[in-house]
Amino acid sequence: MCTLLAVAGACDAEVAEVAEVATVDLADEPVDLADESADLADESAEPAEPDALEVLRAEIGGSAMGVTVNAIEFMRNTSSMKRLLLDPSRSVQTATLRCTPEVSYSESMNAKVGDFTHNIIRYVKSPDGAKWEQYNSDGSKIWLERDTSWPIKDAGGNNTAGYDAKPFGSLTWAANNWTEGSQLPYNTRIAGFNWDPAKDDRCRYETPSFSDYDFYGYKTFSYHPAKDWGGAVGKVDSIAVDYYIQTYLPASGTNEVRLGERHWYARGQGWVSWEHYNRDTNTHEQTCVWNANGGPPTAPQIHCNGVLGDRALGFLGKSFQMTYNYGDWDNCHYKATCNVGQGIQGLSRAQAGPGSQRMAVCAQPYGGSNVYTGEGRAVLKLPYDQRRAQRQVNGNADWDFGHWKLECGADEYVAGVSQGAQVCNTGEGNFHGLVCAGGNAARLTQKCNTRVFNGYNDSRATLSSGDWDKGAYKAECGTREYLAGVSVNPSTYRVHALLCCERT
Numbered sequence: 001m002c003t004l005l006a007v008a009g010a011c012d013a014e015v016a017e018v019a020e021v022a023t024v025d026l027a028d029e030p031v032d033l034a035d036e037s038a039d040l041a042d043e044s045a046e047p048a049e050p051d052a053l054e055v056l057r058a059e060i061g062g063s064a065m066g067v068t069v070n071a072i073e074f075m076r077n078t079s080s081m082k083r084l085l086l087d088p089s090r091s092v093q094t095a096t097l098r099c100t101p102e103v104s105y106s107e108s109m110n111a112k113v114g115d116f117t118h119n120i121i122r123y124v125k126s127p128d129g130a131k132w133e134q135y136n137s138d139g140s141k142i143w144l145e146r147d148t149s150w151p152i153k154d155a156g157g158n159n160t161a162g163y164d165a166k167p168f169g170s171l172t173w174a175a176n177n178w179t180e181g182s183q184l185p186y187n188t189r190i191a192g193f194n195w196d197p198a199k200d201d202r203c204r205y206e207t208p209s210f211s212d213y214d215f216y217g218y219k220t221f222s223y224h225p226a227k228d229w230g231g232a233v234g235k236v237d238s239i240a241v242d243y244y245i246q247t248y249l250p251a252s253g254t255n256e257v258r259l260g261e262r263h264w265y266a267r268g269q270g271w272v273s274w275e276h277y278n279r280d281t282n283t284h285e286q287t288c289v290w291n292a293n294g295g296p297p298t299a300p301q302i303h304c305n306g307v308l309g310d311r312a313l314g315f316l317g318k319s320f321q322m323t324y325n326y327g328d329w330d331n332c333h334y335k336a337t338c339n340v341g342q343g344i345q346g347l348s349r350a351q352a353g354p355g356s357q358r359m360a361v362c363a364q365p366y367g368g369s370n371v372y373t374g375e376g377r378a379v380l381k382l383p384y385d386q387r388r389a390q391r392q393v394n395g396n397a398d399w400d401f402g403h404w405k406l407e408c409g410a411d412e413y414v415a416g417v418s419q420g421a422q423v424c425n426t427g428e429g430n431f432h433g434l435v436c437a438g439g440n441a442a443r444l445t446q447k448c449n450t451r452v453f454n455g456y457n458d459s460r461a462t463l464s465s466g467d468w469d470k471g472a473y474k475a476e477c478g479t480r481e482y483l484a485g486v487s488v489n490p491s492t493y494r495v496h497a498l499l500c501c502e503r504t
Contacts, residue, residue, distance in 0.1 A: 066181070067223040071174035072142055074239050075135070076121065077105035077270035083294035084272065087231055092287040097276065099288035100125040100149075104297035105270045110136065123271050124298045125149055131162075132300040135173060141184075144171045145308060150192065161195035161203070161304060165215075166466030167312055167361075172219065174241055180223055187216040189466035195304050203304035205464040205479055212464060217245040217257050229272055231291030236266040247279040258282055309342055309364030312468040315419065316350075316358045316429060326376040326416060329435045332424035337416035337435065338362035340374030344414045344434075344483050346460065346476030347495055348469035349453055356429040357495055359469045360417050361476065365443075365503060371482075372413060375438035380406040382432055382488060388412065391448045391484060391501065399450055400487035400497045407485030407499060408436035411444055414483040420493075430493035434486060444482055448501040451475040453494070461500065 083104040091099050104124035110117075118137045125131040131149035135142055148162035165171030170188035178184065191212055193205045205212065220242045227238040243261035248254075259282070264273035276286035313320035315336035322339035329335070336359070338344060345363035350356035365371040380386035388409035393399035408414055415437035420427030451459040453475050461478030468474070477483050477500035485499040 066179065068177060068179045069221070069223060069239060070176040071178055071221070071239065071241070071265070072137055072176055074237075074265035074267050075142060075174065075270055076107075076268070078268045081232055081269065081293045082106070082297035084233070084269070084290035085292035085294040087289045087291045090230060090287075090289040090291070092285075094286070097286040099274075099286070100131070102127060102294055102298065103271050103290045104129075104294075104299075106297055106300060120145075122300050124300050127298060129298045129301045136168070137176075138169070139176065141169070141175045142173045143169045143186075144173050161193050163190050163192045164205075164307060164464075165189070166191050166464060167310060167468040168308075170466055171215070174219065174221070178221060180221060183218040183220055185216070185218045187214070187467075189213070189463060190215045191464035191466070193304065193307055197303075203307045205307070205462070215245070217243070217260075219243060227266070229266060229289065229291045232293035233266060233269055233272055233291040236269060238264055238266045238272070240264050245279060249280065307364075310345070310361060310465045310468075311338075311342075312359050312361045312465075313338075314359050315417070316356060317422075321416070322362065323374075325374055326379075326435050326437075329376070329379050329416065330381065330418040330433050332421055332426050333418040333432050334421050335416055335418045336360035336362075341372050342415075343372050343437070343439075344417055345465070346451075346468075346474055346483075347417065347486070347498065348472040348474045349495060350429075350472055351455075357417070357419050357431055358472050361465055361468050363465070363479075365482070370440050371443045371503065372415070373438045373440070374415070376415075376435065377409065377412050377438050378436045380408070380434055380436065382406070382493070383490070387485070388436065389446075389484070391446050391499065393448050393450055393499075399448070399499060400452075402490075403487040403496045404490055405485060405487045405499075406434050408434070410446060411439055411441035412436040412484075413439045413444065414485065417486070427493065431486070431488050431495050432493075439482070443504050444484075445502045445504060448484065448499055450487075451477065451498040451500055453496055 083102060086099050086101050093099055106122050107119040110120050118139060121135045122132045133144060134146040136145050144165055146162060146164050150162040165188045170186065172184055172186040175184055191205050193203060195203055222240050224238045224240065226235045228235045241263045242259055244257045245260040246255055246257050249256060258279045259277045260279050262275040266272045272291060273289045275284060278285050313336040315334045319335045321335055321337040323337060325340050326337060342362040342364045344360050346361045347357055348359045350358055378388060382404055385405045387405055387407040389407055390397045391407065414434050416435040418433045420430040420432055422428035453473055458474045460474055460476040461481060462476060464479060475498045477498060480503055481500040482503045483498055484501045486495050487497045489496050
Protein backbone atom coordinates (compact mmCIF):
# COMPACT_ATOMS: atom_id res chain seq x y z
CA MET A 1 0.00 0.00 0.00
CA CYS A 2 1.07 3.61 -0.59
CA THR A 3 1.58 6.09 2.19
CA LEU A 4 -0.66 9.10 1.99
CA LEU A 5 2.40 11.12 0.99
CA ALA A 6 3.39 8.92 -1.88
CA VAL A 7 0.01 8.24 -3.35
CA ALA A 8 -1.21 11.80 -3.03
CA GLY A 9 1.57 12.60 -5.42
CA ALA A 10 2.40 9.95 -7.93
CA CYS A 11 3.07 6.39 -6.80
CA ASP A 12 1.51 3.05 -7.69
CA ALA A 13 -0.55 0.91 -5.33
CA GLU A 14 2.38 -1.39 -4.52
CA VAL A 15 4.74 1.27 -3.26
CA ALA A 16 5.10 1.09 0.49
CA GLU A 17 3.49 0.11 3.75
CA VAL A 18 0.94 2.61 5.08
CA ALA A 19 2.57 4.58 7.85
CA GLU A 20 0.67 5.25 10.99
CA VAL A 21 0.00 8.98 11.27
CA ALA A 22 0.29 10.26 14.79
CA THR A 23 -2.24 12.69 16.19
CA VAL A 24 -1.62 15.26 18.88
CA ASP A 25 -3.79 17.52 20.97
CA LEU A 26 -4.28 20.75 19.07
CA ALA A 27 -6.04 22.45 21.95
CA ASP A 28 -3.00 24.66 22.57
CA GLU A 29 -2.42 25.39 18.90
CA PRO A 30 -5.81 25.80 17.21
CA VAL A 31 -5.98 26.27 13.46
CA ASP A 32 -9.03 28.26 12.46
CA LEU A 33 -9.71 27.34 8.86
CA ALA A 34 -12.62 29.75 8.77
CA ASP A 35 -10.09 32.61 8.72
CA GLU A 36 -8.05 31.23 5.85
CA SER A 37 -9.47 33.78 3.43
CA ALA A 38 -7.97 36.61 5.50
CA ASP A 39 -4.82 38.44 4.50
CA LEU A 40 -2.32 35.60 4.20
CA ALA A 41 0.55 38.06 3.98
CA ASP A 42 0.28 38.56 7.73
CA GLU A 43 1.21 34.91 8.32
CA SER A 44 4.80 35.38 7.24
CA ALA A 45 6.61 33.15 9.73
CA GLU A 46 9.35 31.16 8.05
CA PRO A 47 9.24 27.34 8.22
CA ALA A 48 11.49 26.13 11.00
CA GLU A 49 12.70 23.08 9.12
CA PRO A 50 16.08 22.78 7.34
CA ASP A 51 14.28 22.65 3.98
CA ALA A 52 12.99 26.21 4.31
CA LEU A 53 12.48 28.60 1.40
CA GLU A 54 16.06 29.92 1.36
CA VAL A 55 17.42 26.38 1.12
CA LEU A 56 14.93 25.64 -1.67
CA ARG A 57 16.14 28.64 -3.66
CA ALA A 58 19.76 27.70 -3.09
CA GLU A 59 19.06 24.24 -4.52
CA ILE A 60 16.82 25.04 -7.48
CA GLY A 61 16.64 28.80 -7.80
CA GLY A 62 13.72 31.11 -7.17
CA SER A 63 12.50 34.67 -7.10
CA ALA A 64 12.92 37.32 -4.48
CA MET A 65 10.58 37.04 -1.51
CA GLY A 66 7.16 38.66 -1.62
CA VAL A 67 5.69 37.56 -4.95
CA THR A 68 1.90 37.20 -4.86
CA VAL A 69 0.16 34.76 -7.21
CA ASN A 70 -3.25 33.35 -8.00
CA ALA A 71 -2.43 29.67 -7.63
CA ILE A 72 -5.39 28.47 -9.68
CA GLU A 73 -3.74 30.03 -12.76
CA PHE A 74 -0.85 27.60 -12.29
CA MET A 75 -2.90 24.55 -11.32
CA ARG A 76 -5.25 24.73 -14.32
CA ASN A 77 -4.14 23.35 -17.68
CA THR A 78 -5.35 25.75 -20.36
CA SER A 79 -2.89 24.58 -23.02
CA SER A 80 -3.47 22.14 -25.86
CA MET A 81 -1.47 19.54 -23.92
CA LYS A 82 -4.02 18.14 -21.47
CA ARG A 83 -2.11 14.86 -21.02
CA LEU A 84 1.53 14.94 -19.96
CA LEU A 85 3.72 11.83 -19.96
CA LEU A 86 6.58 10.98 -17.60
CA ASP A 87 10.14 11.90 -18.53
CA PRO A 88 12.22 9.08 -16.99
CA SER A 89 15.46 10.90 -17.74
CA ARG A 90 14.50 13.74 -15.40
CA SER A 91 12.79 11.62 -12.74
CA VAL A 92 14.27 9.94 -9.68
CA GLN A 93 12.70 6.54 -9.02
CA THR A 94 13.58 3.37 -7.14
CA ALA A 95 12.36 -0.21 -7.26
CA THR A 96 9.60 0.64 -4.80
CA LEU A 97 9.06 4.36 -5.40
CA ARG A 98 7.70 4.49 -8.93
CA CYS A 99 6.15 7.50 -10.66
CA THR A 100 2.78 7.37 -12.32
CA PRO A 101 3.30 7.31 -16.12
CA GLU A 102 1.03 10.26 -16.89
CA VAL A 103 -1.00 13.18 -15.61
CA SER A 104 -4.20 14.18 -17.42
CA TYR A 105 -6.17 17.30 -16.67
CA SER A 106 -9.95 17.72 -16.73
CA GLU A 107 -12.60 20.10 -15.39
CA SER A 108 -16.26 19.51 -14.57
CA MET A 109 -19.07 21.77 -13.38
CA ASN A 110 -19.35 22.02 -9.62
CA ALA A 111 -23.06 21.23 -9.63
CA LYS A 112 -22.86 19.05 -6.53
CA VAL A 113 -22.74 22.11 -4.28
CA GLY A 114 -24.76 24.38 -6.55
CA ASP A 115 -21.67 26.40 -7.51
CA PHE A 116 -21.54 27.07 -11.24
CA THR A 117 -18.64 29.53 -10.99
CA HIS A 118 -15.74 27.42 -9.74
CA ASN A 119 -15.22 24.16 -11.57
CA ILE A 120 -13.96 20.92 -10.03
CA ILE A 121 -10.55 20.01 -11.42
CA ARG A 122 -9.04 16.53 -11.57
CA TYR A 123 -5.59 15.16 -12.25
CA VAL A 124 -5.82 11.61 -13.63
CA LYS A 125 -2.79 9.52 -12.66
CA SER A 126 -3.34 6.19 -14.43
CA PRO A 127 -3.84 5.22 -18.10
CA ASP A 128 -7.18 3.56 -17.29
CA GLY A 129 -8.52 6.67 -15.53
CA ALA A 130 -9.14 4.86 -12.22
CA LYS A 131 -6.66 6.89 -10.15
CA TRP A 132 -7.20 10.62 -9.81
CA GLU A 133 -7.11 13.56 -7.45
CA GLN A 134 -10.03 15.98 -7.16
CA TYR A 135 -9.72 19.66 -6.23
CA ASN A 136 -12.28 22.36 -5.60
CA SER A 137 -12.09 26.12 -5.01
CA ASP A 138 -14.22 29.04 -3.89
CA GLY A 139 -12.36 31.98 -5.41
CA SER A 140 -10.03 32.48 -2.44
CA LYS A 141 -8.54 29.06 -1.77
CA ILE A 142 -8.15 25.66 -3.43
CA TRP A 143 -8.55 22.40 -1.52
CA LEU A 144 -8.09 18.67 -2.13
CA GLU A 145 -11.33 16.71 -1.69
CA ARG A 146 -10.51 13.21 -2.86
CA ASP A 147 -7.71 10.91 -3.98
CA THR A 148 -8.73 7.57 -5.50
CA SER A 149 -5.21 6.18 -5.71
CA TRP A 150 -4.82 5.35 -2.03
CA PRO A 151 -5.46 1.59 -1.72
CA ILE A 152 -7.73 0.75 1.19
CA LYS A 153 -8.81 -2.90 1.10
CA ASP A 154 -12.29 -3.74 2.24
CA ALA A 155 -12.62 -6.92 4.25
CA GLY A 156 -13.66 -9.52 1.70
CA GLY A 157 -13.69 -6.98 -1.11
CA ASN A 158 -11.61 -7.00 -4.25
CA ASN A 159 -11.53 -3.32 -5.16
CA THR A 160 -9.70 -0.27 -3.89
CA ALA A 161 -10.81 3.32 -3.83
CA GLY A 162 -9.03 6.02 -1.86
CA TYR A 163 -9.70 8.68 0.74
CA ASP A 164 -11.69 11.86 1.24
CA ALA A 165 -10.46 14.91 3.15
CA LYS A 166 -13.33 15.78 5.51
CA PRO A 167 -15.09 18.12 5.85
CA PHE A 168 -15.25 20.01 2.57
CA GLY A 169 -12.51 22.60 2.22
CA SER A 170 -10.42 21.41 5.16
CA LEU A 171 -7.36 20.10 3.25
CA THR A 172 -6.30 23.51 1.99
CA TRP A 173 -3.95 23.16 -0.95
CA ALA A 174 -3.23 26.63 -2.25
CA ALA A 175 -4.73 30.12 -2.40
CA ASN A 176 -5.37 32.98 -4.73
CA ASN A 177 -3.66 36.22 -3.72
CA TRP A 178 -1.12 34.02 -1.95
CA THR A 179 2.09 35.75 -0.86
CA GLU A 180 5.36 33.88 -1.12
CA GLY A 181 6.69 32.86 2.29
CA SER A 182 3.31 32.90 4.07
CA GLN A 183 2.01 29.74 5.71
CA LEU A 184 -1.36 28.35 4.72
CA PRO A 185 -2.60 26.00 7.50
CA TYR A 186 -4.80 22.95 7.04
CA ASN A 187 -6.48 20.66 9.55
CA THR A 188 -8.45 17.76 8.11
CA ARG A 189 -9.59 14.23 8.72
CA ILE A 190 -8.51 11.56 6.26
CA ALA A 191 -11.35 9.09 5.71
CA GLY A 192 -10.38 6.05 3.64
CA PHE A 193 -13.17 4.41 1.70
CA ASN A 194 -13.72 1.32 -0.42
CA TRP A 195 -15.52 0.90 -3.70
CA ASP A 196 -16.80 -2.55 -4.59
CA PRO A 197 -19.42 -2.65 -7.37
CA ALA A 198 -20.31 -6.22 -6.43
CA LYS A 199 -21.85 -4.99 -3.18
CA ASP A 200 -25.07 -3.07 -2.77
CA ASP A 201 -23.44 -0.73 -0.25
CA ARG A 202 -20.61 -0.28 -2.69
CA CYS A 203 -19.18 2.97 -1.31
CA ARG A 204 -18.38 3.09 2.38
CA TYR A 205 -15.81 4.51 4.73
CA GLU A 206 -13.50 2.02 6.39
CA THR A 207 -13.65 3.19 10.01
CA PRO A 208 -12.44 2.83 12.62
CA SER A 209 -9.04 1.76 11.30
CA PHE A 210 -5.70 3.15 10.20
CA SER A 211 -7.56 4.71 7.28
CA ASP A 212 -9.32 7.25 9.50
CA TYR A 213 -7.16 9.84 11.24
CA ASP A 214 -6.49 13.56 11.76
CA PHE A 215 -3.98 15.22 9.48
CA TYR A 216 -2.61 18.75 9.77
CA GLY A 217 0.25 21.06 8.91
CA TYR A 218 0.73 23.97 6.53
CA LYS A 219 1.68 24.92 2.96
CA THR A 220 4.16 27.46 1.61
CA PHE A 221 5.15 28.23 -1.97
CA SER A 222 8.02 29.72 -3.98
CA TYR A 223 7.88 31.39 -7.39
CA HIS A 224 10.23 30.38 -10.24
CA PRO A 225 10.00 32.53 -13.40
CA ALA A 226 10.75 30.87 -16.75
CA LYS A 227 11.72 27.54 -15.19
CA ASP A 228 12.98 25.11 -17.84
CA TRP A 229 11.06 21.81 -17.71
CA GLY A 230 12.38 20.58 -21.04
CA GLY A 231 10.34 18.48 -23.42
CA ALA A 232 7.05 19.86 -24.70
CA VAL A 233 6.55 22.06 -21.59
CA GLY A 234 9.74 24.09 -22.01
CA LYS A 235 10.37 27.30 -20.10
CA VAL A 236 7.37 28.62 -18.18
CA ASP A 237 6.68 30.53 -14.96
CA SER A 238 6.16 27.97 -12.19
CA ILE A 239 5.41 27.65 -8.49
CA ALA A 240 6.60 25.00 -6.04
CA VAL A 241 4.03 24.26 -3.32
CA ASP A 242 5.68 22.77 -0.24
CA TYR A 243 3.57 20.42 1.86
CA TYR A 244 4.58 20.49 5.55
CA ILE A 245 3.06 17.70 7.62
CA GLN A 246 2.81 17.04 11.36
CA THR A 247 4.67 13.81 12.08
CA TYR A 248 5.69 11.81 15.14
CA LEU A 249 9.39 11.04 15.49
CA PRO A 250 9.87 7.83 17.52
CA ALA A 251 13.57 8.47 18.10
CA SER A 252 12.91 11.67 20.03
CA GLY A 253 9.31 11.02 21.04
CA THR A 254 8.30 14.42 19.70
CA ASN A 255 5.99 15.82 17.07
CA GLU A 256 7.41 18.06 14.36
CA VAL A 257 6.17 19.69 11.18
CA ARG A 258 8.39 18.53 8.34
CA LEU A 259 8.45 18.78 4.58
CA GLY A 260 6.71 15.77 3.07
CA GLU A 261 5.97 16.72 -0.53
CA ARG A 262 6.70 19.39 -3.10
CA HIS A 263 4.22 19.90 -5.94
CA TRP A 264 5.25 21.87 -9.02
CA TYR A 265 2.74 23.69 -11.22
CA ALA A 266 3.53 25.55 -14.45
CA ARG A 267 1.33 28.45 -15.49
CA GLY A 268 -1.25 27.22 -17.98
CA GLN A 269 0.15 23.66 -17.88
CA GLY A 270 -1.02 22.47 -14.47
CA TRP A 271 0.80 19.77 -12.49
CA VAL A 272 4.21 19.07 -14.05
CA SER A 273 6.33 17.61 -11.24
CA TRP A 274 6.22 16.09 -7.77
CA GLU A 275 8.86 15.37 -5.11
CA HIS A 276 8.62 13.06 -2.12
CA TYR A 277 10.54 13.62 1.12
CA ASN A 278 11.01 11.10 3.92
CA ARG A 279 9.52 12.67 7.03
CA ASP A 280 11.52 10.45 9.39
CA THR A 281 14.93 11.26 7.90
CA ASN A 282 13.98 14.61 6.33
CA THR A 283 15.61 13.56 3.05
CA HIS A 284 14.56 13.73 -0.59
CA GLU A 285 13.59 10.33 -2.00
CA GLN A 286 11.70 10.73 -5.27
CA THR A 287 11.10 13.13 -8.17
CA CYS A 288 8.60 12.78 -11.01
CA VAL A 289 8.57 15.09 -14.05
CA TRP A 290 5.83 15.03 -16.70
CA ASN A 291 6.86 17.09 -19.72
CA ALA A 292 6.01 15.01 -22.82
CA ASN A 293 2.89 15.76 -24.86
CA GLY A 294 0.57 12.76 -24.56
CA GLY A 295 -2.29 14.13 -26.64
CA PRO A 296 -5.94 14.14 -25.52
CA PRO A 297 -6.48 13.66 -21.76
CA THR A 298 -7.49 10.38 -20.14
CA ALA A 299 -11.02 10.68 -18.72
CA PRO A 300 -11.43 9.93 -14.99
CA GLN A 301 -13.55 6.94 -13.98
CA ILE A 302 -16.03 8.62 -11.63
CA HIS A 303 -17.54 6.48 -8.88
CA CYS A 304 -18.76 6.96 -5.31
CA ASN A 305 -19.93 10.51 -5.95
CA GLY A 306 -22.30 10.21 -3.01
CA VAL A 307 -19.45 9.71 -0.55
CA LEU A 308 -18.61 13.35 -1.08
CA GLY A 309 -22.12 14.34 -0.09
CA ASP A 310 -21.40 15.46 3.49
CA ARG A 311 -22.08 19.16 3.97
CA ALA A 312 -22.30 21.19 7.19
CA LEU A 313 -25.00 23.89 7.18
CA GLY A 314 -24.98 26.76 9.68
CA PHE A 315 -28.48 27.74 10.84
CA LEU A 316 -27.89 29.94 13.89
CA GLY A 317 -28.81 33.50 12.96
CA LYS A 318 -29.43 32.54 9.31
CA SER A 319 -30.98 29.92 7.07
CA PHE A 320 -29.04 27.52 4.85
CA GLN A 321 -31.31 25.55 2.54
CA MET A 322 -29.76 23.32 -0.11
CA THR A 323 -33.19 22.85 -1.70
CA TYR A 324 -36.54 24.57 -1.65
CA ASN A 325 -38.26 21.29 -2.41
CA TYR A 326 -40.16 21.63 0.89
CA GLY A 327 -40.93 25.35 0.50
CA ASP A 328 -40.74 27.73 3.46
CA TRP A 329 -41.64 24.87 5.73
CA ASP A 330 -41.22 26.79 9.04
CA ASN A 331 -41.99 30.46 8.52
CA CYS A 332 -40.02 33.01 10.59
CA HIS A 333 -37.54 30.38 11.75
CA TYR A 334 -33.98 29.74 10.61
CA LYS A 335 -33.69 26.48 8.71
CA ALA A 336 -31.00 23.99 7.66
CA THR A 337 -32.42 21.86 4.84
CA CYS A 338 -30.50 19.10 3.07
CA ASN A 339 -30.54 18.61 -0.67
CA VAL A 340 -32.88 16.05 -2.22
CA GLY A 341 -31.34 12.62 -1.64
CA GLN A 342 -29.61 13.72 1.56
CA GLY A 343 -30.66 13.65 5.20
CA ILE A 344 -29.62 15.35 8.43
CA GLN A 345 -26.91 13.17 9.97
CA GLY A 346 -25.84 15.23 12.97
CA LEU A 347 -26.24 18.47 14.93
CA SER A 348 -23.83 20.68 16.82
CA ARG A 349 -24.57 22.77 19.88
CA ALA A 350 -22.83 25.66 21.58
CA GLN A 351 -21.15 24.69 24.81
CA ALA A 352 -23.14 27.23 26.85
CA GLY A 353 -26.16 29.50 26.63
CA PRO A 354 -29.82 28.95 25.87
CA GLY A 355 -30.82 27.21 22.67
CA SER A 356 -28.02 27.76 20.20
CA GLN A 357 -27.99 24.80 17.89
CA ARG A 358 -25.22 25.90 15.52
CA MET A 359 -24.89 23.57 12.57
CA ALA A 360 -26.46 20.55 10.92
CA VAL A 361 -24.47 18.12 8.78
CA CYS A 362 -26.15 16.55 5.75
CA ALA A 363 -25.11 13.18 4.35
CA GLN A 364 -25.99 11.13 1.32
CA PRO A 365 -26.44 7.43 2.12
CA TYR A 366 -24.19 4.96 0.41
CA GLY A 367 -25.66 2.13 -1.58
CA GLY A 368 -27.65 3.88 -4.26
CA SER A 369 -30.06 6.73 -4.76
CA ASN A 370 -33.18 4.82 -3.71
CA VAL A 371 -32.80 5.39 0.04
CA TYR A 372 -33.84 9.03 0.50
CA THR A 373 -36.48 10.06 -2.03
CA GLY A 374 -36.82 13.68 -0.94
CA GLU A 375 -40.62 13.55 -0.92
CA GLY A 376 -41.89 16.02 1.69
CA ARG A 377 -44.24 14.27 4.11
CA ALA A 378 -44.73 16.38 7.27
CA VAL A 379 -43.45 19.25 9.38
CA LEU A 380 -43.28 18.60 13.13
CA LYS A 381 -43.06 21.55 15.54
CA LEU A 382 -42.68 22.14 19.25
CA PRO A 383 -44.02 22.36 21.89
CA TYR A 384 -44.90 18.88 23.16
CA ASP A 385 -44.41 15.54 21.47
CA GLN A 386 -45.12 15.25 17.76
CA ARG A 387 -44.59 11.62 16.75
CA ARG A 388 -45.54 9.92 13.50
CA ALA A 389 -44.09 6.60 14.73
CA GLN A 390 -43.34 4.90 18.04
CA ARG A 391 -39.83 3.50 17.61
CA GLN A 392 -38.23 1.83 20.59
CA VAL A 393 -34.78 2.00 22.14
CA ASN A 394 -33.94 -0.94 24.38
CA GLY A 395 -37.59 -1.96 24.30
CA ASN A 396 -38.88 1.42 25.46
CA ALA A 397 -40.94 3.67 23.15
CA ASP A 398 -40.20 6.64 25.44
CA TRP A 399 -36.64 6.78 24.11
CA ASP A 400 -35.75 10.01 25.94
CA PHE A 401 -37.79 10.30 29.14
CA GLY A 402 -38.66 13.79 30.28
CA HIS A 403 -37.99 15.44 26.93
CA TRP A 404 -40.23 16.45 24.05
CA LYS A 405 -39.84 14.20 21.07
CA LEU A 406 -40.23 14.96 17.36
CA GLU A 407 -40.23 11.70 15.40
CA CYS A 408 -40.77 11.03 11.69
CA GLY A 409 -42.81 8.14 10.31
CA ALA A 410 -41.57 4.58 9.96
CA ASP A 411 -40.54 5.09 6.31
CA GLU A 412 -39.34 8.67 6.79
CA TYR A 413 -36.13 10.48 7.70
CA VAL A 414 -35.24 14.00 8.89
CA ALA A 415 -34.42 16.22 5.91
CA GLY A 416 -34.29 19.58 7.70
CA VAL A 417 -34.29 21.27 11.11
CA SER A 418 -35.28 24.75 12.33
CA GLN A 419 -34.83 27.10 15.26
CA GLY A 420 -36.05 30.54 16.35
CA ALA A 421 -35.13 33.81 14.67
CA GLN A 422 -34.55 37.06 16.56
CA VAL A 423 -35.86 39.11 13.65
CA CYS A 424 -39.27 37.44 14.06
CA ASN A 425 -39.15 37.34 17.87
CA THR A 426 -39.51 33.55 17.76
CA GLY A 427 -36.75 32.79 20.26
CA GLU A 428 -33.28 33.07 18.74
CA GLY A 429 -31.56 29.69 18.94
CA ASN A 430 -34.54 27.81 20.39
CA PHE A 431 -35.07 24.55 18.54
CA HIS A 432 -38.46 24.53 16.87
CA GLY A 433 -39.12 21.84 14.27
CA LEU A 434 -38.09 19.40 11.59
CA VAL A 435 -39.26 18.34 8.16
CA CYS A 436 -39.82 14.64 7.46
CA ALA A 437 -39.21 13.25 3.98
CA GLY A 438 -40.12 9.89 2.48
CA GLY A 439 -37.61 7.08 2.23
CA ASN A 440 -37.34 3.49 1.09
CA ALA A 441 -39.09 1.48 3.82
CA ALA A 442 -37.10 -1.64 2.91
CA ARG A 443 -33.85 0.23 3.69
CA LEU A 444 -34.93 2.09 6.85
CA THR A 445 -35.12 -0.26 9.84
CA GLN A 446 -36.71 0.40 13.25
CA LYS A 447 -33.64 -0.74 15.21
CA CYS A 448 -32.58 2.44 16.95
CA ASN A 449 -30.34 4.05 19.55
CA THR A 450 -29.86 7.57 20.86
CA ARG A 451 -26.94 9.98 20.69
CA VAL A 452 -27.17 12.31 23.68
CA PHE A 453 -25.66 15.77 24.18
CA ASN A 454 -24.25 15.37 27.68
CA GLY A 455 -22.59 18.79 27.89
CA TYR A 456 -19.08 17.40 28.27
CA ASN A 457 -18.03 15.88 24.95
CA ASP A 458 -19.18 14.71 21.54
CA SER A 459 -21.46 11.74 20.95
CA ARG A 460 -20.63 10.60 17.43
CA ALA A 461 -21.00 7.22 15.77
CA THR A 462 -18.51 8.22 13.06
CA LEU A 463 -15.63 10.65 12.70
CA SER A 464 -15.41 10.28 8.92
CA SER A 465 -17.13 13.64 8.40
CA GLY A 466 -14.29 15.43 10.19
CA ASP A 467 -14.54 18.18 12.80
CA TRP A 468 -17.28 20.04 10.95
CA ASP A 469 -17.96 22.56 13.73
CA LYS A 470 -14.87 23.35 15.80
CA GLY A 471 -15.50 24.42 19.37
CA ALA A 472 -19.02 22.95 19.55
CA TYR A 473 -20.41 19.71 20.93
CA LYS A 474 -21.61 17.35 18.24
CA ALA A 475 -24.03 14.42 18.14
CA GLU A 476 -23.98 12.39 14.94
CA CYS A 477 -25.49 9.19 13.58
CA GLY A 478 -23.31 6.53 11.97
CA THR A 479 -22.59 6.15 8.27
CA ARG A 480 -25.05 3.24 8.15
CA GLU A 481 -27.75 4.98 10.18
CA TYR A 482 -30.42 7.57 9.44
CA LEU A 483 -31.84 10.30 11.69
CA ALA A 484 -35.47 9.51 12.58
CA GLY A 485 -36.11 12.14 15.24
CA VAL A 486 -34.80 14.51 17.90
CA SER A 487 -35.64 15.21 21.52
CA VAL A 488 -35.63 18.66 23.12
CA ASN A 489 -35.32 19.92 26.69
CA PRO A 490 -38.71 21.57 27.54
CA SER A 491 -37.03 24.22 29.71
CA THR A 492 -34.16 25.34 27.49
CA TYR A 493 -35.40 24.34 24.02
CA ARG A 494 -31.99 22.81 23.40
CA VAL A 495 -31.70 19.55 21.50
CA HIS A 496 -30.99 16.74 23.94
CA ALA A 497 -30.71 13.58 21.83
CA LEU A 498 -30.78 12.25 18.29
CA LEU A 499 -32.76 9.13 17.41
CA CYS A 500 -30.45 7.18 15.09
CA CYS A 501 -31.75 4.04 13.37
CA GLU A 502 -30.01 1.43 11.28
CA ARG A 503 -30.13 1.56 7.49
CA THR A 504 -29.55 -1.56 5.42
